[in-house]
Amino acid sequence: MITLSEISVQFDGKTVVQDVSATAKPGEFIALVGPNGSGKSSLLKAIAGLVPHTGSTNLPKDHRTRAKQLAYLAQTVTAPHRHLVRNIVTLGRTPHIGGLSTLGERDKNAVTMAMTQAGVTEFADRMFGTLSGGEQTRVHLARALSTQAPLLLADEPITALDPYYQLSVMQVLREAAQQGTTVIAALHDLSLAERFCDRIWVMNTGRLVANDTSSRALTAEILRDVFRITPDGQITV
Amino acid sequence: MSARIWCINLGLVCGFSILISLGFGSTNIGFGDALAGLFGKSSESINTIIHSVRLPRALIAACVGAGLGASGAALQGFTRNPLAAPGLLGFSACAALGAVLALYFNVSQLIMPAAITFTFAGAIAMTVFARRKPGATSLVLAGIGIGALATAITGLVMNLAPNPWALSELVYWLMGSLKNADLSDVMVAVPLTFIGLILLCLSGPALRVLGLGEDTAHSLGISVSKTQLLIVTGCALCIGSGVAVAGAIGFVGLFVPHILRFIVGPDEAWLIPLSALGGATFLVIIDMVIRLTAGPGTPLYLGIVTSLIGVPFFLWLAWRQA
Numbered sequence: 176m177i178t179l180s181e182i183s184v185q186f187d188g189k190t191v192v193q194d195v196s197a198t199a200k201p202g203e204f205i206a207l208v209g210p211n212g213s214g215k216s217s218l219l220k221a222i223a224g225l226v227p228h229t230g231s232t233n234l235p236k237d238h239r240t241r242a243k244q245l246a247y248l249a250q251t252v253t254a255p256h257r258h259l260v261r262n263i264v265t266l267g268r269t270p271h272i273g274g275l276s277t278l279g280e281r282d283k284n285a286v287t288m289a290m291t292q293a294g295v296t297e298f299a300d301r302m303f304g305t306l307s308g309g310e311q312t313r314v315h316l317a318r319a320l321s322t323q324a325p326l327l328l329a330d331e332p333i334t335a336l337d338p339y340y341q342l343s344v345m346q347v348l349r350e351a352a353q354q355g356t357t358v359i360a361a362l363h364d365l366s367l368a369e370r371f372c373d374r375i376w377v378m379n380t381g382r383l384v385a386n387d388t389s390s391r392a393l394t395a396e397i398l399r400d401v402f403r404i405t406p407d408g409q410i411t412v
Numbered sequence: 413m414s415a416r417i418w419c420i421n422l423g424l425v426c427g428f429s430i431l432i433s434l435g436f437g438s439t440n441i442g443f444g445d446a447l448a449g450l451f452g453k454s455s456e457s458i459n460t461i462i463h464s465v466r467l468p469r470a471l472i473a474a475c476v477g478a479g480l481g482a483s484g485a486a487l488q489g490f491t492r493n494p495l496a497a498p499g500l501l502g503f504s505a506c507a508a509l510g511a512v513l514a515l516y517f518n519v520s521q522l523i524m525p526a527a528i529t530f531t532f533a534g535a536i537a538m539t540v541f542a543r544r545k546p547g548a549t550s551l552v553l554a555g556i557g558i559g560a561l562a563t564a565i566t567g568l569v570m571n572l573a574p575n576p577w578a579l580s581e582l583v584y585w586l587m588g589s590l591k592n593a594d595l596s597d598v599m600v601a602v603p604l605t606f607i608g609l610i611l612l613c614l615s616g617p618a619l620r621v622l623g624l625g626e627d628t629a630h631s632l633g634i635s636v637s638k639t640q641l642l643i644v645t646g647c648a649l650c651i652g653s654g655v656a657v658a659g660a661i662g663f664v665g666l667f668v669p670h671i672l673r674f675i676v677g678p679d680e681a682w683l684i685p686l687s688a689l690g691g692a693t694f695l696v697i698i699d700m701v702i703r704l705t706a707g708p709g710t711p712l713y714l715g716i717v718t719s720l721i722g723v724p725f726f727l728w729l730a731w732r733q734a
Contacts, residue, residue: 220627223627223630224630224631225627225631238630238635239633241633242631242632242633243633246631247628249625249627249628251625252625253624254623255492255678257677258623258679263624266620266621266624266632267632269617269621269633270633315624315628318624
């Protein structure tokens with residue numbers, strides 16, 4: 176169980192996340208939705224411990240211990256272009272191995288499993304720079320899965336992808352959740368969020384304004400007040 | 413060929429270059445005599461030449477080259493910027509400022525401590541300016557700024573030189589040379605560089621992860637600020653002691669890691685020791701060529717030769733990136 180209590184984030188005196196409290200159960204796939212600038216990325220970064228914040232989570236305070244408990248998939252995925260996919264996925268094991276020690280049997284198995292789960296085994300020996308954007312995202316997804324952390328945070332993992340890769344990434348996240356991982360993914364596609372996720376957290380101007388099961392969170396009021404759209408897909412003026 | 417094998421091979425090549433370089437110098441000594449001299453089994457004058465002139469010079473060349481190469485590899489890895497090098501990020505400029513000040517005030521025995529002190533002062537300033545958000549962008553900006561300031565003050569010192577001879581001494585010193593390297597330099601520069609190299613090599617595993625971006629690396633348990641501290645301290649030790657002995661030697665730190673990345677592969681952790689060995693070999697060979705081609709008159713300055721070879725490479729790199 177992941178518990179967030181009163182998480183707030185400020186940048187240069189401007190509050191971008193305000194008093195967010197929520198819980199996420201093991202195996203739950205949560206969609207974090209909200210307009211641009213509503214604080215989704217900042218909330219994920221605060222949970223991951225990447226930005227200064229107030230409030231607390233029940234994740235370990237120590238940096239290295241926390242790294243074993245959560246995997247983070249950044250909004251823009253990058254890696255040196257000439258690195259092999261296999262080596263990039265292996266870096267997900269960093270929290271489990273000391274700086275100078277080598278990979279054990281468990282690490283190798285975790286890497287193989289993660290590559291299978293994310294569907295990147297077939298290009299394990301290709302260079303990162305030769306892959307398409309969708310393939311690169313899946314490589315990073317495999318890297319995040321190989322950590323085998325109980326919490327997976329993904330910041331807009333499908334925003335830049337074509338429909339095929341959007342669905343395939345959502346499926347991989349869904350499967351990770353089915354295996355017991357808590358997955359929190361920032362998303363813009365509300366219909367994919369409803370279809371794949373157990374729960375939807377709606378953010379607006381830094382606050383968590385709705386937190387409910389997928390079928391109930393996106394009410395007509397939320398769509399109008401937060402997203403400025405109507406349920407039948409028109410923009411409100 | 414794996415990176416490990418490359419490391420062993422480059423190490424052997426480096427060792428051989430040092431041995432071969434003992435055979436070249438202004439006094440004509442046969443290669444066999446030179447080797448015998450190394451073990452103290454030649455005539456007394458040859459023993460002395462090898463022990464107090466040629467061996468120190470070769471060791472300093474290797475030490476300076478190793479420091480430059482490893483610093484360049486670590487800085488390029490940390491900043492993920494192909495143009496990062498100790499010369500660009502102000503380490504060399506700070507060291508040169510310290511040494512030039514020591515020369516200006518006529519205390520040449522203080523060149524080494526001054527160069528090292530100023531490099532550390534520069535490194536601390538960089539860390540302070542990059543403190544708000546440690547990482548690639550801050551370090552590059554702070555480094556370039558500090559370097560520009562150090563270069564400007566060096567220019568000011570030269571501007572204030574009391575007479576043309578003092579000025580020419582400063583100018584020649586800045587061109588970089590190993591002709592004054594002696595055993596006492598070896599005793600200071602080699603241990604300091606060695607410690608610096610260890611710090612840089614220790615940053616290697618973190619640099620691998622940093623290739624995925626700073627946020628991702630942080631989420632994987634890597635401390636960006638600790639890695640930055642390790643690299644800045646390592647570079648300061650290597651460059652401070654290197655510049656103090658040999659003057660400003662350009663471009664080795666830039667292009668040695670690039671060549672090795674091209675040949676061996678992009679693994680940052682291996683690139684640091686590889687670039688140390690590559691840089692060492694390169695400077696030993698270049699210094700040997702300088703001694704070989706020395707005729708009557710002023711010998712070529714090491715810093716000029718390395719830049720003459722380095723700049724075309726730099727331009728090629730810029731062209732390829734474009």
